[in-house]
Amino acid sequence: MSELPNDPRVDQAKASDEGLLDAHESALGKQHAPDGAKYRLLPIAILFTLSGLILFAGTYLNRYAGHYSARIFNENAKPSSGAPAAVKIDPVALGKTQFNAVCITCHQSTGLGIAGIYPPLAGSEWVNGPSARLIRIVLYGLKGQITVEGHAYGAAAMPVFGQVAGSAYNWNDEKVAAVLTYVRQEWGNKSGPVTADEVAAVHKAIGDRKEMSEAELEAVK
Amino acid sequence: MTMKSEYSPTDAASRWPLMLLIISGASWLVLAGVFALISSIQLHTPSFMALCPVFTYGRGVAIAETAFVYGWLANAGLALALWVLMRLSGEPLRAQNWALGGWTFWNLGVLGAIIGLGLGDLTGFELLELPGYIQLILFFSYAAIAIPGLLAWSGRLRRVSFASHWYAAAALFLFPWLLSIVHVMLFSAPVRGVLQPIVAGWYAQSVWTLVLAPLALSIAYFVVPKVTGKVLPSYEFASLGFWCLILVGGLTGGRHLVGGPVPAWIASVAVVSCALLFFHTFVVLLNLRGAFTAPGVAVKFIAFGVAAYVLGAVFDTVTSFHVVAVQTQFTYFDEAQKQLALYGAATTILFGGIYFAVPRITGKAWLSPLLVRGHLMLSLLGIMLLVISLCAAGATQSHDLLDAKVPFATITAHTRDSLVGVTAAELILLLGNICFLANFYGTACEILKISSPATFSPSSAMETPAS
Numbered sequence: 001m002s003e004l005p006n007d008p009r010v011d012q013a014k015a016s017d018e019g020l021l022d023a024h025e026s027a028l029g030k031q032h033a034p035d036g037a038k039y040r041l042l043p044i045a046i047l048f049t050l051s052g053l054i055l056f057a058g059t060y061l062n063r064y065a066g067h068y069s070a071r072i073f074n075e076n077a078k079p080s081s082g083a084p085a086a087v088k089i090d091p092v093a094l095g096k097t098q099f100n101a102v103c104i105t106c107h108q109s110t111g112l113g114i115a116g117i118y119p120p121l122a123g124s125e126w127v128n129g130p131s132a133r134l135i136r137i138v139l140y141g142l143k144g145q146i147t148v149e150g151h152a153y154g155a156a157a158m159p160v161f162g163q164v165a166g167s168a169y170n171w172n173d174e175k176v177a178a179v180l181t182y183v184r185q186e187w188g189n190k191s192g193p194v195t196a197d198e199v200a201a202v203h204k205a206i207g208d209r210k211e212m213s214e215a216e217l218e219a220v221k
Numbered sequence: 222m223t224m225k226s227e228y229s230p231t232d233a234a235s236r237w238p239l240m241l242l243i244i245s246g247a248s249w250l251v252l253a254g255v256f257a258l259i260s261s262i263q264l265h266t267p268s269f270m271a272l273c274p275v276f277t278y279g280r281g282v283a284i285a286e287t288a289f290v291y292g293w294l295a296n297a298g299l300a301l302a303l304w305v306l307m308r309l310s311g312e313p314l315r316a317q318n319w320a321l322g323g324w325t326f327w328n329l330g331v332l333g334a335i336i337g338l339g340l341g342d343l344t345g346f347e348l349l350e351l352p353g354y355i356q357l358i359l360f361f362s363y364a365a366i367a368i369p370g371l372l373a374w375s376g377r378l379r380r381v382s383f384a385s386h387w388y389a390a391a392a393l394f395l396f397p398w399l400l401s402i403v404h405v406m407l408f409s410a411p412v413r414g415v416l417q418p419i420v421a422g423w424y425a426q427s428v429w430t431l432v433l434a435p436l437a438l439s440i441a442y443f444v445v446p447k448v449t450g451k452v453l454p455s456y457e458f459a460s461l462g463f464w465c466l467i468l469v470g471g472l473t474g475g476r477h478l479v480g481g482p483v484p485a486w487i488a489s490v491a492v493v494s495c496a497l498l499f500f501h502t503f504v505v506l507l508n509l510r511g512a513f514t515a516p517g518v519a520v521k522f523i524a525f526g527v528a529a530y531v532l533g534a535v536f537d538t539v540t541s542f543h544v545v546a547v548q549t550q551f552t553y554f555d556e557a558q559k560q561l562a563l564y565g566a567a568t569t570i571l572f573g574g575i576y577f578a579v580p581r582i583t584g585k586a587w588l589s590p591l592l593v594r595g596h597l598m599l600s601l602l603g604i605m606l607l608v609i610s611l612c613a614a615g616a617t618q619s620h621d622l623l624d625a626k627v628p629f630a631t632i633t634a635h636t637r638d639s640l641v642g643v644t645a646a647e648l649i650l651l652l653g654n655i656c657f658l659a660n661f662y663g664t665a666c667e668i669l670k671i672s673s674p675a676t677f678s679p680s681s682a683m684e685t686p687a688s
Contacts (some may be wrong), residue, residue, distance in 0.1 A: 014450025
């Protein structure tokens with residue numbers, strides 16, 4: 001068969017395997033020193049390319065890697081200070097939660113209580129009266145007879161809710177304030193909110209004590 | 222140094238495992254083409270073969286991809302890697318029984334996987350649709366096939382190592398590593414939640430960057446200087462390019478998770494790795510640029526493959542950035558990218574390697590020059606049409622998907638024309654591959670005859686004049 005360099009049936013090779021290995025081995029050890037001042041541009045260009053890519057990689061990761069945090073899913077997220085942001089709690093929402101968990105048993109979801117046993121909150125002069133009295137009722141509880149809207153109640157006692165010795169609930173001042181704020185704007189009540197600071201002031205001034213009575217409350221203005 | 226002829230007893234003694242690997246690979250390639258064609262028709266004509274469960278789109282695509290990657294690319298890539306390592310070692314392949322045993326079980330495994338997929342037993346992971354029980358078979362059989370290659374590498378007659386050695390040895394070692402990890406983490410002791418897509422994405426990308434691309438490159442690095450007869454330009458940077466691929470290739474897996482429910486650093490590291498990998502691609506282009514001017518069918522395939530490899534790397538890098546990913550993710554662009562890599566780069570380089578290797582393995586010239594040229598033309602035309610059509614479909618889809626007012630049915634209707642182009646491309650590729658398979662079977666049968674030996678001109682371009 002004749003030799004046809006362009007025969008598509010056989011691709012000719014110009015180099016043998018040994019020649020290929022030797023030539024490339026010696027290419028690696030080649031010295032370019034004799035050329036003196038002549039230097040080759042390409043190797044420098046290649047190294048600059050690699051350096052440029054590494055620079056880009058470092059910069060990009062520094063900016064978009066989200067500090068390698070497992071919790072950052074958005075590459076554009078700003079780095080956080082680490083401390084979780086303080087959350088503002090709506091006192092009405094907190095108060096409603098507290099009310100529905102506990103107070104609702106006696107005072108009912110309507111805020112009307114049960115006639116002759118549990119006094120109403122809706123429209124009550126105690127609830128809509130001075131906040132200093134109301135704070136004392138919830139904080140320290142109430143024993144003995146009390147007159148609400150002309151009806152006398154005395155069959156049940158109001159439990160101690162505040163962080164007071166002997167309290168079954170141990171609500172902090174914020175929770176007491178929240179539940180008072182809630183009842184003072186629910187069921188048609190239109191009185192202003194009670195702040196945690198007000199509760200704290202009363203709590204601090206009185207300290208620990210036993211349940212309040214109607215007479216003691218009347219004395220508070 | 223005595224000069225060996227291009228066809229030597231070394232090749233003849235190593236013939237059987239290599240030919241069997243190539244012949245099974247070429248057969249899987251045609252099967253993959255048939256399923257790819259059917260699936261592509263269903264994209265614009267959904268009723269086509271819709272009543273036959275095996276050919277429904279979900280199973281058809283999985284079968285096409287599995288037959289293509291594990292049937293064609295793995296078989297042909299391993300054959301050529303073993304051949305290159307054998308040629309460079311200067312001795313016949315040792316432990317050929319391991320390769321034959323591995324070949325048997327690998328292909329039984331692929332067959333089992335395809336039957337399993339046909340019955341609907343598929344996983345949800347890209348490039349790893351094959352059922353879990355098959356993966357164990359593939360793990361052991363790949364390792365068995367790799368043994369002769371590693372023996373040829375470690376027992377080479379001369380201590381010199383060449384770029385082809387590095388890439389081939391890396392691919393032989395890395396696939397069992399990848400497969401074992403992904404099998405444990407997704408099948409035998411599955412990780413939970415968002416870790417699964419991360420592991421699956423890592424595997425899908427690594428099987429390309431760390432196994433299929435190195436297999437193809439080991440062949441390209443061997444064939445190009447053989448044909449040009451010149452030392453590869455800038456060869457001193459080849460090792461830097463190699464280590465760049467090995468070090469960052471596996472980190473590009475998060476590229477498909479950009480904007481997904483994963484920690485931001487995974488996607489960002491992938492973006493950066495894609496950019497760094499560009500250095501590897503740049504070195505490959507510099508080293509192999511001789512392929513663009515050299516004569517011969519093998520080198521034409523390889524030159525096309527190298528061009529597709531570089532283009533694919535640019536594509537990968539550009540689409541990995543968040544701003545571009547918003548447009549291209551979840552569209553046919555992803556498919557275009559995959560086809561550009563697996564078909565445009567890996568497959569064409571393997572074709573070139575096979576056209577170069579088979580006359581040397583068999584000692585017979587290819588049977589039909591017409592079929593060789595036909596395959597070259599149809600392949601290049603088909604791949605260009607395939608990638609361009611998919612990009613066009615992707616562009617239409619991305620434009621429509623970002624507009625909330627366009628209903629899904631309208632988007633599908635808009636991409637119809639481009640998808641017909643995809644079907645045409647799949648048809649052209651299938652025809653080309655049938656030419657290839659026929660020519661290959663014919664040439665393989667020639668081994669049994671005495672006629673039509675391949676004639677090799679002397680290859681002494683790199684011999685040192687002294688000695």
